Amino acid sequence: MINLSKNQFEGKLPKSLINCTLLEVLDIGRNRINDTFPSWLISLPKLQVLVLRHNNFHGKITSPLSTPTVHDFPCLRIFDLSCNFLSGKLPSRIGYSNYAFYDEKYNYVVTMTNKGSETFYTKILTVLRVIDFSSNKFTGRIPMMIGNLRGLQALNLSNNNLVGEIPSSLANITDLESLDLSQNILSGVIPQELTKLTFLGVFNVSHNHLVGPIPEGEQFNxxxxxxxxxxxxxxxxxxxxxxxxxxxxxxxxQQSINDDVIEEDSKLIDWIIKSLGCVSGFIIGYAIGKIYVTDQHHDWFVETFGRRGRLKIKVKRSRQRHSGIARGN
Incomplete structure (x- = not known):
């Protein structure tokens, strides 16, 4: 273990630390170190706790290897870079590995932001697994690969410039107890899948650009x-x-009132349509009548429908009755 925290050390982090091959804990938090991210620390195969919080680290986090491994820092359990000036996209490999676990406790003290407040740990349990990248200048999206950290207990990405949607893969981190994504530029909906995080005690997505309904059930209530x-x-x-x-x-x-109004309007519309049908029928009938009452059809019309025509019909019917009686006799 190396603990140089809470001093006023300046300058860069000495690369001679790379010789400490058995180093498991490195804490230089709360100093004035002005340096880029010490990616060369990846060479420490047993490093489990790395605390660089409250310094002047800046620039992007990159892998020092020409052919990056699948997971840098394969044993890292506590990764605290909060309150620096780091920028660029969030790393897609660093610290996102399966953690190594041991049965002992460290006789070591550390202060970390956990579940929304700074917590002072007198002994670090080896089962404690935390990533804190808060209060930097990270941009881009939250990597989907972060869902591979199934044993992670606390994730703090607050107060950055992260964009895009909250990845539903976070629901795979079944041990997650604290998730802080506040003070970013995240958009889209809160994934319903996050209700599966039954151990989630702290959840903060305030001050983003999220939309839609808040998931219901389990811890979200x-x-x-x-x-x-x-x-x-x-x-x-x-x-x-x-x-x-x-x-x-x-x-x-209010809706039922609107439905009544709509129903009355429908009846009015039906009445108008029927009325238009009657009017149109009258107009058509009138036009046909007008055609047959012209000069060339006047005689036929009068003969058929006039008084003389009706008289002829009566005479014809009378003759038919008389003829019928005569045949009967």
Whole structure:
């Protein structure tokens, strides 16, 4: 173990540390170290705790190897880079490995931000697994590969410039107890899959650009407004803004009134259509009548439908009755 924390050391981190091949814990937090990220520490095969918080580390996190391994820092369990000036995309390999576990405790003290507040640990249990990249200048999306950290207990990516959607792969981190993604530029919906995180005690996505309904069930029923504040397009409990389906349900009386109005309008429309049908029929009948009442058909019309025509019909019917009686006799 090397603990140089809470001093006023300046300059760069000495690369001679690369010779400490048995080093498991390195804590230089709360100093004035001004350097790029010490990616060469990957050469320490047993490094499990790396705390660089509250310094002036800057630049991008890159792998020092020409052919990067699948996972850099294969044994790392606590990775604290918070409150620096690191930029670029989040690393897709560093610290995202399966952790090595041992049965002993470290006789070692460390202060870390866990579950939303700074916690002082007098002894670090080897089962504690934390990544804290908060308060830097990281950009880009949250890597989907982060879901491979199934044993991670706390993940803090707050106060950066991360964009895109919250990856649903976070639901694979089944031991996760604290997730802080606040103060970024994240968009899209909160994945419903996150309700599977039954150990989640702290959840903070405040001050992003998230939209849609807040997932319901399990641990999500325990989070208060502060977990979601600053996302104007979020809706649902615990926020006072209801989602569309809730708004519809709560406005049923108004909706029934609107339905009555719609029904009355429908009846009015039906009456208008029927009226138009009658009018159009009258117009067509009138046009046909007009045609047959012209000069060339006047005589036929009068003969057929006039008084003389009706008289001829009566005479014809009378003759038919008389002839029928005569045949009967």
């Amino acid at each position: 325990t989070f208060d407004n502060s977990s979601f504040a600053g996302n104007l397009a979020l809706c649902g409990a615990p926020l006072s803004k209801k989602c569309l389906k809730d708004s519809v349900a709560s406005s049923l009386p």
